[in-house]
Amino acid sequence: MFSLNGSTFLNNSLCGVSKSLTQSAQRKISAPPTTVVASVSSNGRSGDRNVGVLMESTLKEMNENATSSSSASQITVIEKDTKSTVGGGVEDVYGEDSATEDQYITPWTVTVASGYPLLRDPHYNKGLAFTEKERDAHFLRGLLPPVVISQALQVKKMMHNMRQYQVPLQRYMAMMDLQERNERLFYKLLIENVEELLPVVYTPTVGEACQKYGSIFRQPQGLFISLKEKGRILEVLKNWPEKKIQVIVVTDGERILGLGDLGCQGMGIPVGKLSLYSALGGIRPSACLPVTIDVGTNNEQLLNDEFYIGLRRRRATGQEYSELLDEFMSAVKQNYGEKVLVQFEDFANHNAFDLLAKYGTSHLVFNDDIQGTASVVLAGLMASLNLVGGTLAEHTFLFLGAGEAGTGIAELIALEISKQTSVPVEEARKKIWLVDSKGLIVNSRFESLQHFKRPWAHEHEPVTTLLEAVKTIKPTVLIGSSGAGRTFTKEVVEAMSSFNEKPVILALSNPTSQSECTAEEAYTWSEGRAIFASGSPFSPAEYNGKFYASGQANNAYIFPGFGLGLIISGAIRVHEDMLLAASEALAEQVSQENLDKGLIYPPFSNIRYISAQIAARVAAKAYELGLATRLPQPENLVAYAESCMYSPNYRNYR
Ligand SMILES: NC(=O)C1=CN([C@@H]2O[C@H](COP(=O)(O)OP(=O)(O)OC[C@H]3O[C@@H](n4cnc5c(N)ncnc54)[C@H](OP(=O)(O)O)[C@@H]3O)[C@@H](O)[C@H]2O)C=CC1
Ligand SMILES: CC(=O)C(=O)O
Ligand SMILES: [Mg+2]
Numbered sequence: 001m002f003s004l005n006g007s008t009f010l011n012n013s014l015c016g017v018s019k020s021l022t023q024s025a026q027r028k029i030s031a032p033p034t035t036v037v038a039s040v041s042s043n044g045r046s047g048d049r050n051v052g053v054l055m056e057s058t059l060k061e062m063n064e065n066a067t068s069s070s071s072a073s074q075i076t077v078i079e080k081d082t083k084s085t086v087g088g089g090v091e092d093v094y095g096e097d098s099a100t101e102d103q104y105i106t107p108w109t110v111t112v113a114s115g116y117p118l119l120r121d122p123h124y125n126k127g128l129a130f131t132e133k134e135r136d137a138h139f140l141r142g143l144l145p146p147v148v149i150s151q152a153l154q155v156k157k158m159m160h161n162m163r164q165y166q167v168p169l170q171r172y173m174a175m176m177d178l179q180e181r182n183e184r185l186f187y188k189l190l191i192e193n194v195e196e197l198l199p200v201v202y203t204p205t206v207g208e209a210c211q212k213y214g215s216i217f218r219q220p221q222g223l224f225i226s227l228k229e230k231g232r233i234l235e236v237l238k239n240w241p242e243k244k245i246q247v248i249v250v251t252d253g254e255r256i257l258g259l260g261d262l263g264c265q266g267m268g269i270p271v272g273k274l275s276l277y278s279a280l281g282g283i284r285p286s287a288c289l290p291v292t293i294d295v296g297t298n299n300e301q302l303l304n305d306e307f308y309i310g311l312r313r314r315r316a317t318g319q320e321y322s323e324l325l326d327e328f329m330s331a332v333k334q335n336y337g338e339k340v341l342v343q344f345e346d347f348a349n350h351n352a353f354d355l356l357a358k359y360g361t362s363h364l365v366f367n368d369d370i371q372g373t374a375s376v377v378l379a380g381l382m383a384s385l386n387l388v389g390g391t392l393a394e395h396t397f398l399f400l401g402a403g404e405a406g407t408g409i410a411e412l413i414a415l416e417i418s419k420q421t422s423v424p425v426e427e428a429r430k431k432i433w434l435v436d437s438k439g440l441i442v443n444s445r446f447e448s449l450q451h452f453k454r455p456w457a458h459e460h461e462p463v464t465t466l467l468e469a470v471k472t473i474k475p476t477v478l479i480g481s482s483g484a485g486r487t488f489t490k491e492v493v494e495a496m497s498s499f500n501e502k503p504v505i506l507a508l509s510n511p512t513s514q515s516e517c518t519a520e521e522a523y524t525w526s527e528g529r530a531i532f533a534s535g536s537p538f539s540p541a542e543y544n545g546k547f548y549a550s551g552q553a554n555n556a557y558i559f560p561g562f563g564l565g566l567i568i569s570g571a572i573r574v575h576e577d578m579l580l581a582a583s584e585a586l587a588e589q590v591s592q593e594n595l596d597k598g599l600i601y602p603p604f605s606n607i608r609y610i611s612a613q614i615a616a617r618v619a620a621k622a623y624e625l626g627l628a629t630r631l632p633q634p635e636n637l638v639a640y641a642e643s644c645m646y647s648p649n650y651r652n653y654r
Pocket of ligand 3: 368369
C-alpha cells in the first residue's frame, strides 16, 4: 500500500491502471498524464517492473496524442476496507445495484482509466448497467445505447441468450466471452445459476473445450510456461498483470479428466477450476492464477494438428522435467511468498504423487485429484451410511482404478476408519480392494506394482476381471476411478445388487463419456436400489415410472472451500486432518430431505454456504495443528469465511 496525492491505493489495483492505459495506447486514444501515471512509476516494487516498462511506452504514446484526448479522466471505484488484514487477499462485500455511492465511507480507492478503455476492462466494465451519473462522470456518453439496466436484468438477459445455444461448446464459449468482457457479470451469472452453468464451465463441457482449445483459443486466460521459458520463469510470472496471487492451479496437461494427454490445451482445466474457486469459494478472481506447464505432448493427434497451441515435441521426462518444475515452484515462492496455494491438477500419476511428496514439506501444495477427490468421496460415504447403515469400518470397498483418485480415496477412508476404531491404518486398509488394468491388486503382484499401489496388495488369489472381483470380494461400495467409460456393466451392477440391499455405486470418472456407468444404467440394473453418484452430472433417470436424482461426486465441492480455509487462516501447509475435517463439514450438509431422495451430496445451489462451513472447519484445523499464521484466530470462523467472500455485485464509481 502506498499513498499518492492524498489517495490511498491498493497495490494490486495498479494492474487495472496499466492494463487500461495500455489498451488506450494501443487504440490511440490518449489518456491524460494524470496522477495514475505518476503513481505507477513511483512504485519501486520489483514486481511492478514490467508495469513501469509498459507505462513508459504509454506515456510516449500519450504525449504524441496529447491533443486528441477525449477519455480524459480516471474513475474511482469505491471500496470498503474491511478485510485488508487478510493479506489483502479477500475482497469485501459490496452493496446492491441500487445502493447509492454515499452509503460507503471508505479510506480505500482504486483508480483506473475511464471512457472507452473502461468498457474494455473486464474487471471494471458494467456494460449497460453504468448509471447516468457514471456515464457523465466517466466519459461514457454516446459509447453506450441510452438504456440503463440493472445487473439483475443483465443476468436474466444473459441466461436467456445462453439457453438459445443448443451446442454445449457454444455455451462454454459464450461464458468465456463474458468472463473476458465483464468479470462481475460472469460471476454473478455463475453463482446464481450454478447448477445450470457448472456443466458448462466445468465437466463435462470443459473436457471438449480442452480437446478443441487450439481452435477456440482467443485470449490468454492464464500463464503458459514452456520449456522455452526455462531459466526465466520468475520473469514470466512477473508478466502476469496481477501481483497479489493467492491460489495457483497448475497442470502439465498429461491426464486431463479421463481424456488423457492434451498437452498445452489442458489450460481449460486450471481456468475452469479457478473460476470455481471464485464462484463457489469466494476467492477474489484477481488473486487466482491459472498455469499450464508445457513440456510437450505424447498425443500424436495434437502433434499433427496444425492448430495445436503447444510445443510440438514429445514430453520431457526425468531431469529435464523436474528441473522445470523445480524452477517453477521456487519462482512461485519467491514471487508470491510461502502462503500462496499451489493446486496440482490433472498431472499423470507417475508425476503427481512425487510432486506432492516433494513439495508438500516446503510449499503450501494440494493435489486436487488425490486429496480433493478423497475428501469429497469420503463425505459422500459418510452421508451414505445414513441410508445403508453400519459404520465405515463395517463396509467393504472395491475400486476400479488404482491411480491418483482411487488410491487417494482409499487412503483417506483407511485413515478415517483408523481414527474411528483406533486400529492401525495398515489394518484398516484390509477392507479396501483395488482393481487396475491388470486385475485385482494382490500380493503376488507386489514387485511389479507402482509405489502408490503397494499398500493395497492384499493376500488373495489373482483375479483378472472386475466382475470376478465383485463376485469374490462382495463389496458393499463400488467406486469407479478408472477413466474408462462403461466398465460398470450390467453384470457388474447386477452382481452388486444381488448381495446388497442398497449397493453404493460411485462412477467418478470424467467427463460423462468416461463415466463407469450412467445414472440410468445404475438405477435400471439395480432395480432402483442403487445409491448412485457420479463425477459428471446426470439428469434424473427414470426407472419403472419413478425418477431418481443422483448427486455429483466431484472435488468441486471441496477445493473451493478448502482453499478459502487455508487462505483465511494463513495456513502454510496442508495436513491430512484438514481433508478429514472438510469431509465431515460436507457430510453434515446433506439434509434428511436430500437423503430421502437418495442423494448423498447437497445441491450445488447452496455451495457458497457449504464452502464457508468447509473453510471454517479447515481453518480451525489449521489453528489446532499450529499451521495457521493469521493471528489472532477469528472468534466465529464461519461468519469470518462468509464475510471474506468475493461478491460479484457491481460497485459504484464516483
Ligand atoms: N469425480 C472427481 O472429482 C474426480 C474424478 N476423477 C476421474 O477419475 C479418473 C481417473 O483419474 P486418476 O486416478 O487421476 O487417473 P490415473 O491414471 O492415475 O488412474 C487410472 C487407473 O485406472 C486404471 N484403469 C484404466 N483403465 C482401466 C480399465 N479399463 N480397467 C481397469 N482399470 C483401468 C489404471 O490402471 P493401470 O494403473 O494399470 O494403468 C489406473 O490404475 C479420470 O477419469 C478422472 O476424470 C479424478 C479426480 C477427481
Ligand atoms: C474432477 C477432476 O478433478 C478430474 O476429473 O480430474
Ligand atoms: Mg482433476
